[in-house]
Amino acid sequence: MKYIKEIVFSILVLFMTLEMFSQSPRFSFYNDSIVLATSKRNNFEVYRGTYTSPEDVINKKHIIGSFSHNTKHTIFKPIVPFQKGNEYTVVFKNEVYPFVIAIDENYDYLQVEVLYPNASVLPANFLKWYIQFSKPVNPSKIYDHIYLINTSDNTKVDRALLPLETPLLSEDGKLLTLWIEPGRQKRDLGPNRELGEVLILNKSYTLIIDKELKDTQGIAMQEKYMHSFKVGNFDRIKPSIISWKIDVPKVNTREALRINFQEYLDYGSLKGALEIVNESGTIIDGDFTINVNQNFALFKPAQDWGKGTYILKCDSIIEDLAGNNLERLFDRDVTVKKIDPILEISFVIQ
């Protein structure tokens, strides 16, 4: 009889423990999933934001995703990953479980790696930059974070850059093409006649990318990016490969062939636009390294150079900084007769 009290107490503790466990389902929260330790097919709902009671979400829509089940777990995968640093709430069996996916301590924040061209003087009819980011950048509303400042009075240049709903990004999402408003850079178009060119001769400007620009995980840059430059003369001369200087490598070596451009060229148009063939027209295997910010390209052959004559073949689309390519000016004067461009240079390895 004396043990009855203790037995009842033990049963009570057991029930309380069971109750406690039943109230504390074991959730694990990850960037791309929520895992609930359960042997049953228990689905739950996930909401954006922190809520203290299930009533708070009555008029809210839960996050779209899919459930899968195995013998030990129920797994929820949202249609897009949870955003790091944002607050979410799981609602399960009339209880709420708020959570945050923390940003790693040593998170690799988005930054600008290279700007092409990074020239300190740009022509008044300059057309486009390429911005190389360290990781894929959030394409949504990207132009809200990029602007041009007139350095002399520190004012923002209105309608300087071309905003596009789908920004022009490379396949890996890391290289952004940024156009100076082309309607203002092309002679005789309405915007050009009324507003003139975006860049005024001899003035100084700064391209700014504010630090609110985010990566594809929704995490902003840590520092803003700035590049200052001065505006030089209009460039209305087609680039010509005749002016290029070639440093010829030694025979029977795999030394790189160096092509010196003598002027800044457009990064995007140059990539993939060069090839080297031998006298019989066979393409020489190897790799090009394009360094437009230092005005040269290197070609490293896969095999040793043999004696003979080689030809550097260029695509006519190679542009200078004002959109003039080997074949035509960006805004071609139709009264001037077209001249076929020179697209090949030969060189001899002795």
Added chain:
Amino acid sequence: MKKILFTMALGLLLTPLFANSSLTDGFITGNPEIGTINAMTFGPESILFIGDSKAAQIVAVDMSTAPKATNEKLNIPDIESVLSELLGADSDQLQIIDMVVNPANQNIYIGSQHSSGKSILFLVNNNTLEMVSLESVSYTKTDISNVISEEAKDRRGRSLRNLAISDVRYADGKVMLSGLSNTEFASTFRSISFPFTKKQDDSTLEIYHAAHGRYETASPIKTFTTTLINNEPHLIASYTCTPLVVFPLSELKSGKHTKGRTVAELGNANTPLDIIEMEKEGSRYILMANSNRALMKIKVSDIESFGDSLSTKVVERAGTSGIDFINLPFVNVQQLDKLNGEEFVYIQRSASGKLRLGKSNNRWL
């Protein structure tokens, strides 16, 4: 006589066979593996064409089995917050890429993109959004990778050239698409026969326009539509740098540099976003949404009677020129499509900063 009767009988027997032939006959069921939704349009038989820049393809999806949505009192005052809730993401991580209406049942579809690169299709129903899965659908598709540039890509090292599809339309058995290149300010326009065949008889066009006669420039087409001008099928295209240009479809031939007839310039720093055609009392109108101008209305008959290209300087009005157009009291319209014969649906950034989906009708015409 016997022969005639026999032919008639055979004809009657075969009629149902041909009547049943459909544009969706060659479609297969499965996952079209869509990379990104960049532009959408509906063709006949509820076929949704999706321009997919990432996978460099045009996908045609049969949407005829989708139930009709309820959109009688169409109004979503803050569509970004709905998307934000459904995807669990900040609104600056999301973007509405395109909105199209299925003319067969007036279902409204919205293509959106998340910063992770994932594109999601939604159906507008009861003033909210329902995700439409594209993982198991009846579809066909065609590769457009050679639009981007194929020449000797491997031998010369990897080209950076990438195509962002800016618009897609269907007309007269052709899927047409325009694209922006990330390395060249030039026009990439392509017309592909539909149903797609293994051997594409498509044409790739580079279109130039002359600005007031003297200077000729290449420019990408931002948005376009097709219509009849003087009873001939024409393309009405708007360039990224504002001119509105018309081309007879018959002149768009493979490899040919086609010069369009500029009929208007639509103002400074203005990017055209969407063009549709509406009718009222026998007159046809072009409605155009713009990034930096109000919704514009242009009478098709004005384009028909506008004889010259803008080859000489014309009298300017408020930074625009050419044919007459009227600004409608709809500003910051980002998406536009025809809902039915009388109504159009639009997505507009309202004065409060919220993105609103609503509809209006042809009383504005």
